[in-house]
Amino acid sequence: MNDLNNAEIINPLEDPNMPDQEFRPGAEVPAETKETLAGSIEHYVQPGDTESVVDRIQSELPKPKGEGGGPSGDNLTLAEAHSDRKITRLERWLGPENYRIVKGLSKTWASRIGFFLIVLFALIAIFAPLIAPPVGSDPYMMPRDGFASQPKPPGSPWKKNAPEIPFWYKSITGNDEWVHLLGTAQGQYDIFYGVIWGTRTAFRTGFIVEIATVLIGVILGSVAAYYGGATDNILMRIVDIFMTLPYIMMAMIAAAVLTPRLGRSLLPAMIAMIAFGWMGYARVIRSDILSIKERDYVMAAKVSGVKNSRILFKHIIPNAIFPTVVLATLGIGSVVLSFAALSFLGIGTPLGYSDWGQILAFARSWINNLDKYWFIVVFPGLTLTLFVMGWNLVGDAVRDVFDPRMRGRGA
Amino acid sequence: MTNYIIRRLLQIPLLLFGVTIIIFGLLGLLSPIERSALYIRDVPRNDNQINAVIRQYALDKPLPVQYWRWLVGTVDINGVRHGGILFGDFGYSRTASQPVLQIIQARFPNTLDLALWTMYPMLAVGIWMGVKAAVYQNKWPDQAARMFSIVGTSFPTFVFGLLMLIFFYAQLHWFLPGKMSDWVTKIMYSGELKQYTHLLSIDALLNGRLDVFWDAMRHMIMPIITLSYINWATFVRVMRSSMLETLRQDYVVTARAKGLKEGVVINQHARPNAMLPVVTMAGMSIVGLLGGVIITETVFNYPGIGKAAADAASQLDVVTSVGMAIFTGFILILSNLVVDILYAFIDPRVRLS
Numbered sequence: 001m002n003d004l005n006n007a008e009i010i011n012p013l014e015d016p017n018m019p020d021q022e023f024r025p026g027a028e029v030p031a032e033t034k035e036t037l038a039g040s041i042e043h044y045v046q047p048g049d050t051e052s053v054v055d056r057i058q059s060e061l062p063k064p065k066g067e068g069g070g071p072s073g074d075n076l077t078l079a080e081a082h083s084d085r086k087i088t089r090l091e092r093w094l095g096p097e098n099y100r101i102v103k104g105l106s107k108t109w110a111s112r113i114g115f116f117l118i119v120l121f122a123l124i125a126i127f128a129p130l131i132a133p134p135v136g137s138d139p140y141m142m143p144r145d146g147f148a149s150q151p152k153p154p155g156s157p158w159k160k161n162a163p164e165i166p167f168w169y170k171s172i173t174g175n176d177e178w179v180h181l182l183g184t185a186q187g188q189y190d191i192f193y194g195v196i197w198g199t200r201t202a203f204r205t206g207f208i209v210e211i212a213t214v215l216i217g218v219i220l221g222s223v224a225a226y227y228g229g230a231t232d233n234i235l236m237r238i239v240d241i242f243m244t245l246p247y248i249m250m251a252m253i254a255a256a257v258l259t260p261r262l263g264r265s266l267l268p269a270m271i272a273m274i275a276f277g278w279m280g281y282a283r284v285i286r287s288d289i290l291s292i293k294e295r296d297y298v299m300a301a302k303v304s305g306v307k308n309s310r311i312l313f314k315h316i317i318p319n320a321i322f323p324t325v326v327l328a329t330l331g332i333g334s335v336v337l338s339f340a341a342l343s344f345l346g347i348g349t350p351l352g353y354s355d356w357g358q359i360l361a362f363a364r365s366w367i368n369n370l371d372k373y374w375f376i377v378v379f380p381g382l383t384l385t386l387f388v389m390g391w392n393l394v395g396d397a398v399r400d401v402f403d404p405r406m407r408g409r410g411a
Numbered sequence: 412m413t414n415y416i417i418r419r420l421l422q423i424p425l426l427l428f429g430v431t432i433i434i435f436g437l438l439g440l441l442s443p444i445e446r447s448a449l450y451i452r453d454v455p456r457n458d459n460q461i462n463a464v465i466r467q468y469a470l471d472k473p474l475p476v477q478y479w480r481w482l483v484g485t486v487d488i489n490g491v492r493h494g495g496i497l498f499g500d501f502g503y504s505r506t507a508s509q510p511v512l513q514i515i516q517a518r519f520p521n522t523l524d525l526a527l528w529t530m531y532p533m534l535a536v537g538i539w540m541g542v543k544a545a546v547y548q549n550k551w552p553d554q555a556a557r558m559f560s561i562v563g564t565s566f567p568t569f570v571f572g573l574l575m576l577i578f579f580y581a582q583l584h585w586f587l588p589g590k591m592s593d594w595v596t597k598i599m600y601s602g603e604l605k606q607y608t609h610l611l612s613i614d615a616l617l618n619g620r621l622d623v624f625w626d627a628m629r630h631m632i633m634p635i636i637t638l639s640y641i642n643w644a645t646f647v648r649v650m651r652s653s654m655l656e657t658l659r660q661d662y663v664v665t666a667r668a669k670g671l672k673e674g675v676v677i678n679q680h681a682r683p684n685a686m687l688p689v690v691t692m693a694g695m696s697i698v699g700l701l702g703g704v705i706i707t708e709t710v711f712n713y714p715g716i717g718k719a720a721a722d723a724a725s726q727l728d729v730v731t732s733v734g735m736a737i738f739t740g741f742i743l744i745l746s747n748l749v750v751d752i753l754y755a756f757i758d759p760r761v762r763l764s
Contacts, residue, residue, distance in 0.1 A: 110561070241429030244743055245736070246702045249720055250433075253732045256724040257440050337567050341706050344569045346725030363573055367588060367712070370573065371581035378577075381570035389565035396561060 098322045105397050114393030121387055125199040132196040133164040140197055140354050142189040145180065151366065151373045154183040163193075183375040185362035189352055191375065195383050197354035202387060205270055205339045206332035212274045213335075214328040217281025218321065224282070225289035226312050236286075239279045248341060250276045255347045269339060269348035277335070281324055288320040295319075326398055333391025340384055356380040415755050419748060430740040431496070434733060435478050441729065443470040468494055501734030506726045507719075511734035514719050519738075520609035521590060522708070522715035524627075525634055526700035528612065533639040533646070534693055540643065541650020541689070542682055548655060556647050563644030572637050572710035579633060586633045588711045595626050634711045638704060642696050650689050657685040687758055694750030701746055702739045 091099040105111055124131065128139075135143040145152075146160045158178045165178045181192040224235040254272035262268050292298065293316055301311045342348050343357025344364075351358075359380040366373045438446060447464040465471055467487075469480040484495025494500050501511035544556035579586045591599070591611060598604050598620075607617050612631070615624035657663065658681055666676045705717035712718070716735060723731035 237425070238429070241426060241433065244426055244430060244747070245433065245740055246699070246743065248705050249702070249717070249736055249739060252705065252721065252724045253729075253736050254437055256727050256732055257437050257729050259727055260445075261440065333565070340567060341569060345705065345709060345721045360569060360573065364710075367576060367580075369581060370577045374577050377570070377573040381567070381573065385566055385570055388567065389561065392561055392565045 101322070101326060101398070105394060108397055110393045111397035114390045114395075114397070117386055117390030118394065121199050121390065122203070124196060125203050128196050128200055131166060131168075132193045133166055134197075135161070135163040140201065141352050142194045142197070142354050144352070145184060145188040145190065148188055149186050151186055151362075151376055152180055152184045152188070154179075154181060154375050156180050156183070182379045185359055185376050186365060187352070189359070189362070191359055191379055194354045194359045195356065195380055198356045198359070198380065198383070199387075201266070201349075201353070201355045202336045202339075202384075205266060206336045209270050209273050209277065209335045209339070210328050210332050212270075213278040213331075214281050214324065216274065216278040218285050218317065218324060220278070221282035221285035222289050222312060222317055222320070225286040226293060226308070226316065232286075235282070239282055242276065242279050245276065247276055248338065251338065252342060252345060252347055255342060259347070264348070264350040266349060269342045273335065273338060273342075277338075280331075281328060284327060285320060285324045288323060289316055292316055292320045327395075330391050330395035330398055333388040333395065336391075337384070337388050356384045360384075412755065416752055419751055423744060423748065426744050427741075430744065431482065431737070432478070434736055434740070435481060438481075438729075438733060439474070445729075446470055496734075496737055501737060502730040504723065504728060504731040504734075506723055506728040506731060511731050514731065515716065515735070515738050518714055518716050518719045521611070521713065522701065522704075522717065524610040524612055525631060525638075525704070525708075525713065525715060526697065527610065528628075528631055529635050529638045529700055530697060532635065533642045533696065536639065537643045537646025538650050538682075538686065538689060541647045542654055542677065542685075544647060544651040545654030545658065545685075546677060553651070556651065560644040560647045563640055566641075568637060568641055568706045569710050571640065572633065572707060575633050575637065576710070585629070587630050588633070588713070590627075590630055590712075590714050592626050592630075595623055598623065630713070634704075634707050634713050637707050637710070638700065646689060646692065646696075649692055650685065653688045654681060654685040657681045660684075690754060690757060691750075694747075694754065698743055698746045698750060702743050 090102070094102060106115070143161070143163050145158050145162070156179060158180065162178050165176075169178065170176065180190055182195060183191050185191055185194075220235055220239075224232040251269070251272040254275055255268040258268035258271055262271075298311060298315055301315050306315075339348070340355070340357030340360070343355050344361045346361060349355045349358055360377060363370065363373070363376040366376065370377065443465050444461060447461055447468070447470060467485060469476050469485075472480075480494070482495065482497050484492050484498060484500060486492050492498060492500070494502075499512050501515070503509075504511050504514060507514055540556050540559070544553045547553050575586075576588065580588060595604075595611075599606075604614060604618050604620065604623060606614050608614055612624055612627040615621070615627055660681075663676060663681050666680045667673075671680075702716075704715070705721050707713070708715045708718040709721045716739065720732050720735035720739075723735065
């Protein structure tokens with residue numbers, strides 16, 4: 001019986017008797033241990049193991065990748081079995097658990113397409129002044145070609161105060177005259193300009209709202225989880241109450257209340273979205289911290305008399321925050337979606353601000369002639385959809401990585 | 412069971428308190444003068460009038476007093492109650508020139524009508540697709556459902572709605588935005604159509620007017636498709652993973668080992684059990700539909716609660732939009748309660764825990 005118990009421990013990496021830190025992936029393996037690891041199956045078999053135990057150990061040893069090729073069976077060594085697993089610098093830096101998340105993200109085609117879309121939009125945002133040269137003092141305001149109310153279809157030439165022609169235009173089209181590439185909305189706002197610069201608006205609102213919601217969520221969630229008891233109870237009831245209220249409606253009303261105070265800008269809508277958007281992150285970080293605060297190193301810190309706030313901010317949050325940060329990054333898609341929805345409803349940005357939701361809102365005045373003015377809907381709508389889809393595709397991969405039931409089952 | 416219901420009922424005052432506090436907090440951002448607009452119906456003639464209102468509604472008193480007055484209002488010497496959201500006085504809408512409660516009474520049946528007709532396609536198709544995706548895991552129906560669900564969650568409601576308007580309204584003229592055609596409005600006001608329920612589609616059926624019913628459907632079909640579509644995306648995902656979980660259970664293996672037909676195993680053994688998480692979600696979705704679907708209603712000009720709130724908010728009419736928010740909050744709390752109790756009837760694990 002005793003022998004069997006010993007035989008259960010087949011992987012020295014998981015052997016609790018081994019000195020701990022030396023075998024963390026990412027740590028330097030000392031020379032003499034390397035030799036031991038390179039030993040054959042004899043290394044795992046204790047003297048006195050029965051035949052069946054040896055067989056089982058053999059079957060449980062990892063097999064080399066290629067079928068048939070390479071060493072097999074009896075003389076398989078751990079070093080060979082793991083020869084394909086080089087520990088990269090990234091893994092060393094992130095740690096094994098977080099590295100698995102990052103790797104899972106780049107595994108499927110769907111998430112790769114998602115990353116591609118995000119990078120593409122980031123490039124458009126960065127090079128916006130080159131793609132669509134700004135006019136006037138505020139580059140975020142869409143340039144207008146006169147004030148006529150009828151929208152103009154894509155390809156109609158600029159008539160009044162045409163902006164500087166971007167460098168790429170002539171070489172691609174061979175045309176000297178700057179046109180409305182994607183048409184104009186009512187009031188002759190240039191849709192192409194709005195779509196390009198709207199990318200910047202999207203990233204700006206997405207990042208700011210997301211960072212603020214995560215900060216609030218993390219602070220409240222970790223305080224609730226760490227102190228527990230009545231604090232936890234009260235904070236979580238507050239979360240429940242906030243969650244009862246419909247998000248878009250409350251954000252819309254809060255923005256409407258704030259607009260007279262702050263003026264028409266990005267601010268009212270962003271503040272409103274932050275005020276009603278933090279609850280999800282508070283819940284996620286709370287459940288992560290509940291498991292981490294039972295770990296030995298937290299106990300050790302407590303026993304050695306470290307202050308509560310220091311334990312929370314130095315020991316617990318850094319170890320618990322990675323999943324929240326990844327989730328939060330991917331939440332940017334839905335933040336941008338909600339922001340566009342608010343602009344579409346006519347709340348938030350001033351008239352003429354480069355913002356996809358607002359261009360789409362222009363279409364509301366032409367509901368009877370949308371077959372003629374389809375370009376007001378299709379171009380900003382497609383851009384917004386692709387932007388959100390990029391984040392959602394990556395987000396889907398993240399969910400699979402985090403959900404242990406889905407692990408290892410591919411797409 | 413009784414215990415569970417009582418416990419759940421005891422949460423209601425707490426939730427109501429929390430929701431009203433949050434909304435009151437929003438109002439707290441306004442100055443007393445702006446807040447006095449909550450109670451004034453005509454343009455005030457002078458400062459005295461405003462000050463009288465401020466005093467009458469305790470807008471210059473400490474916050475707890477203000478909150479209490481806001482909840483129950485005041486009774487003047489003639490015994491007439493002024494204000495008091497708990498008594499249904501949500502204030503007077505400046506933009507619609509009528510009391511907020513009247514807007515709600517006029518608009519809520521429309522929202523209810525839409526929710527009623529959205530429920531069926533939303534549930535039936537969502538569950539059907541989720542089951543197919545799970546049964547054919549990693550084959551083309553699964554991939555298709557997955558793609559569908561990703562596109563569905565990424566497609567902004569208003570873009571989807573506007574695209575539908577381009578094709579089905581502006582181009583083909585099959586379906587219409589709004590609530591009813593002009594000739595139906597005439598019939599309504601002439602009293603030819605008896606209004607039993609104030610839900611247009613139901614009233615049309617009760618009156619035996621199929622032409623009116625057809626007109627109502629032509630106006631509702633685009634919002635129905637839009638709302639179903641965005642909900643399908645999540646239903647498919649939840650139903651699929653729950654079904655996959657169920658298909659691995661021992662009793663499913665037993666049923667298969669007994670030699671039952673695959674269809675029987677799936678439809679009678681696996682699916683009913685896999686539906687429990689979907690029941691919760693369905694409850695939440697229906698509650699969401701009742702709470703007014705702001706964006707969908709706005710895109711299609713459908714005159715429900717959501718559009719009323721959006722119209723008010725975009726004109727910065729705080730009184731009306733806050734009234735809508737309180738009403739929606741009440742509706743959500745109540746319908747959540749109903750859903751939870753129904754759920755306890757379905758799943759014994761809930762009421763016994």
